[in-house]
Each structure stands twice: as structure tokens, then as C-alpha cells.
Amino acid sequence: MARDTQVFNAGTAVITGAGSGIGAGLARRAGALGMHVVVTDINEAAAAQTVAQITAAGGSAEAERVDVSIPEELDRLAELVFARHGEVRLLINNAGIETVGNTWEVSAARWEATLNINVHGVIHGVRAFVPRIIASGKEAWIGNLSSVGAFGQMPGQTAYTVTKHAVQAFSECLYLEMELKGLPIHVSAIVPGLMRTNIFNAETSAGEPGNATGHRRAMFEMMRDYGMDIDEGCRLFLEQMAEGKFWAHSHPDMSEQIIGGRIRFLQEQIPPIMPDLARQIAVE
Template sequence: MRFTGKVALVTGAGSGIGQATARALAREGATVVVAGRRREALDETVALIAEEGGRADAITADVTRAADMERLVAETVARHGGLHVAVNNAGIFTAGRVHEIDEADWARTFEVNVTGVMLAMKYEIAHMRRNGGGTIVNVSSNIGAHRRLPGLGAYAASKAAVSALTRAAALEYISENVRVNAVSPGPHATAMSLYPGESEAERVARMKDESPIGRVGTLEEAAAGILWLAGPDSAYTVGHDLVMDGAATA
């Protein structure tokens, strides 16, 4: 198993891609720390991992608070002896054309999606630099980072920033054996991809139309891409943004 003996941290692990990634890491032998704001959701992820025979622990934290992220990394290391893999997945989705964007929504989108990733990396990298290195995967999006869709200006801009921040960190820390990459999922059936006022059936139809492959991606497929970037098979891959969108960007 690729992650036997490794300690992995996943933010936004209470649902969706974060939960699927935490479960996949545990199945591959990692001890997984799941993080997020909602304790009940984290406990559900821990329970699912335990049912599958894996090892997991939950720590509540708000990615927008520096003190929380510093504590999250410190507690992870104290409880489990290290931090080898980090998946920075926490994010929010906002919709609205540029002239309709509320300033508070804009600020909150960047606070969670961009500042949250920066703060997570700040403390993850600090530990990894001191302890022989590690791998980090930031979850971006094909929207903003690679393609444009009307009505998603704030979200798109925030995800483009995540991809740019990933490349900057990759260059800054690869000489210290800290390998940073990103994954940019396209249409995946997650709760966050539901537009305001949109029904589930409308969401599924829209996302199929957005993807030339003719279907939405599964959570397991997104997790598989993240694990590849986090694992030894991608050792020569640095500063890459892996697009997984059924040819939507193409």
C-alpha cells in the first residue's frame, strides 16, 4: 500500500471529495486526520474509515484562522508522530455575475478558498521542511484555473489564485523535498456544485452537458487523482495542476 506508515491530513473532509480522499488514503495504509468546522460530519468520516478497517482521527478547525491551522498541524504531529501528506480541500462555492457579486460574498470566497489554502500550507510546509519533506495537494477547479463559465466570477478568480499559489509554493520548496501540486476537478456530483435554486435533476443534466465524456465524475475518481499526486508514483511531478473534467477544458 502506497501510504503505509504515513500520516495524512485532509481539510474539508466531512463530505464530498475530501471525505472520499480521506477514505482512499486510509485504504492505502495512511493514518488520516480529517479536519473541518463541523464535528458531526468529521465523525461520520472517521466512522466510515473505521468500518473499512482504517485509522482516522478528527480535529475541528477553521481554515481561515491562522491559530486554528497552526493548532491543527501541531495536534496532528503530537497525536500521530508526524505529517507526511496534506490535502487542502476546504472550499466554498459562490455564483453571480460580476455586477451582482456582493462584496461580503467576494471577501468570504477568497478568505476560505485562497487564504485558507495559504494558511494550511504555511504550517504544513513549516513542519515538512524541518522533518525531511512531504507532499501537498491543493484542490483547485477547472473553473477559473482552466476555463471560464459565466456567472462564477468570484469562485473562478479564487480557484485561479489557488493554482497560481500552488505553482509558487512548488518552486519555493522543492529543494527542501516538499512537493506541491494541485488537482482541478471538473463536473463532479458534490453538494457544493449545486447552483442556487437548482434542483438535483437540473444539476445532473447541466453537469453532463458541461462534460464531453457524457457524465459527471465520481468522488472516487477525484480521490484517485489526488492520491497519485500525493504518492510516490508522481515523484517527478512538481507544480502541476491535474485537470480531471471529462474533456470539458479541451
């Protein structure tokens, strides 16, 4: 029997960006395993929909509107969750956005939003929750959404790639801080490969240049046609987290290949390696 059925069969789970995609899949899986899930998202209706899916399947959940780009909202969330439930066993800092466009063509506001949601959202999730988790004296699991993009370079997705490298580094240091302090808090970097989500929904997002549309559409279609089923990927993530693994992959082979490229890049100190895909879908 997989360890997740023992580790995540009770207690409170808090998941950001859980109104859609991987966050929603993780919320459904945590609910199915027996946890009470606090489903948070900037999109209140989407969060409510995930809650409805969990309760329809016999699980327990509640929705909270939270914008992770605002640190005070994460403080408020942590306060509220501990006041209501007194503990958090599973925290997943998942909310994230994609940003497409050549570095110099993405607006300042879009750069800021990407960094605030994808990086500061993760950092402040940890900053707000960890002191309370420590004070509770209970064992806990924290997963931060990294990506295979954390190990390579993807021109045209520079803003996004920067944030995923940052989340990966943050998670590695956080893991070591827990180890140094001897705290019973397990940290994982969740590394999705290609999952069938809406992160590249075919529209251009505010602050992206008009020439981003083709790249976005190509990525969206690739995920739709070749992406892993969300629920299957999320089952794998929680299984690996329950085993106490730092690395939680959906596509171990893809991770290995991209990490292998990074190792070569660093060891041989060659110039950045152009991914094949980048040429096919280059932003004009």
C-alpha cells in the first residue's frame, strides 16, 4: 500500500491556486485520501468548484479566496486556518502563472506579477505558515511547485523560467534549514513535466506582447494533446511526498533528461543549450 494512504489520511491540507489544474488535482487527491482541504485561489468561483468536486466524492473541504501575490493575504490565511483547525499537515504552494514574450517586450507590470505570484507567493506561504506549524509541534509536509523548467533555459518564457529556478533554490535551502533545526517538516520540490492544465490557455495575457500568441497556443495544444492526466500526476506527487522524498516528479525521464543537460552545461561551462522545442515555437 502506498504511504500516502497512511500519511495523508487525516489532518488539514492547504493548497494555493487550487481552483484549476495541478492545485485542483492535488486538492481532490488529498480530499480522497481523507484530509480536510482548504482550497484557495484568486478565483473564488473556481475554488468553490474544486470544493464541490471534493464533497461530491465524499470528502471534506472549504474554499478561501487568496491572492498569493499579497503577503498579508497569506498571513490572514494562516491565521484563519490555525484558528479553525489548529494544525496544518500538508501545505502546497502551487499557484503560478506563465508569462510568454521576449524579455524586453514583457511589460514591467507583468514581470512583477510573475515574480510576485510564482516566487513571493511560495516564499510568503512558507513564511506565514511555518512558525505556526512549528508552534503546533506536529509533523508536516510542504510541497513547492518547481518545474522541469527549473533546470533548463526556455527563451520566450524567461520570466517564468527565472521564477522556477528561484522556487527550486528556495526549496533546497528550506529543506536544509529544516534539517539543521531538526524540525519534523518535510520539504519537497514538486517537478511536473507536462500536465494537461490551462496554464497556457490560448489567449495572450495582460502585459504580454502580441507576438506571444503563437507560442502560447502551441504550448497549450501540446499540453492538451500530450500532457499527463492531472489526477494521475497528482497521485504520483502525493505518493512521493508521503515517502519523504525531496523530489516529486510526474515525468522522471523528462526530468532526468533536462537535469542531464544542466549538468553538462555546468560541468563543461558551455553556452546555454537551445531546447529543440524553442526553435519550433520561437516568439517572433
